[in-house]
Amino acid sequence: MSQPNAVRAQSLPATAWQPLCSTQDLVANSGVVAWLDGEQIALFHLPQTLEGEKLFAIENRDPKSGANVIGRGIVGQLKGDLVIASPLYKQHFRLADGTCLEYPEQRLRVWPVRLNGDAVEIGVTA
Template sequence: MNMLAQKTEPMAWQPVCRRDDLVAHSGVVARVGDAQIALFYLPDQAEQPVYALDNRDPKSAANIIGRGIVGQICGDLVIAAPLYKQHFRLKDGSCMEFPEQRLRVWPVRLNGDHVEIADSPV
């Protein structure tokens, strides 16, 4: 056993809304602290039905990601930014067209009827 292994703190979760507040295959926006977070609900994705990303589009600097269109490109679930149509992967926030653009991603989970988000992005 490695005695120098770091201990990791458990994530702190906070409720942000109820499952009924989400819109299937679409985005809604919640304010968590100083951040606007776009929540995307994909109920047919059993392993991970909810994703949480920055709502601020890095190209336009507008808070609009939650209004983007959910889709799939080359097997990746993506959100198309409303203004310039660049595609961000829901799993990690990376941009398919512009690698220098990235959205922060928060761990998110369903806990019964509540949507909970971790206290910090990954």
Template sequence: MSLNAMCLDSQTVSPSASWRALCGRRDLVANSGVVAWLDGIQVALFYLPENTAGDRLYAIENRDPKSGANVIGRGIVGCLKGDLVIASPLYKQHFRLQDGTCLEYPEQRLRVWPARLNDDAVEIGVA
């Protein structure tokens, strides 16, 4: 059973979001993170292929709120308490990929964007 099948997974997209291309599908690494720029902000992209609901793509802020370092894209993807999470490589706190909440420290949160694959383009929704 894949990691994606074991974890709850839903991602909602605001109907008012406009989509912007960040990079190409070939730039993604399966089950790992890559980082792209969006208007001066580092965005970590996590591509999780072969999910029961289809390929999933998550866009989450790359800056770790505890250390201030841009390292989230180097974290390890996992499943905790039924949620897909990314573990920060420095202090090991876990952030939900769906909404950016931290499981250990509720006051910590990462910004998230809706993300999708549109043919060979990786796009995120911006307000």
């Protein structure tokens, strides 16, 4: 057994699941905003995609304007990717990884998120 491999495995950040809101707080095919440790997170619930039900957690702050508006954007699909269009400058961000299609230097933070019964849980680094 190699010691460096054991050290590498221990250095990976652990994910803990923290309740963020209730499934009753979600709006199908739209965004809602929740607070997590002083940061606004936009949640998008897409109950009927080709792959089944999807839930995304993405930073609410638009990097171009600095305004907290992403949760009010329009959900759509471009080039096979599920995206959110910023309501101010209309740039499109991939819901899966937060990258901007028009401006690759812009990116929104994303979090792992899941439904657990009636709770929406977000993955935080433990």
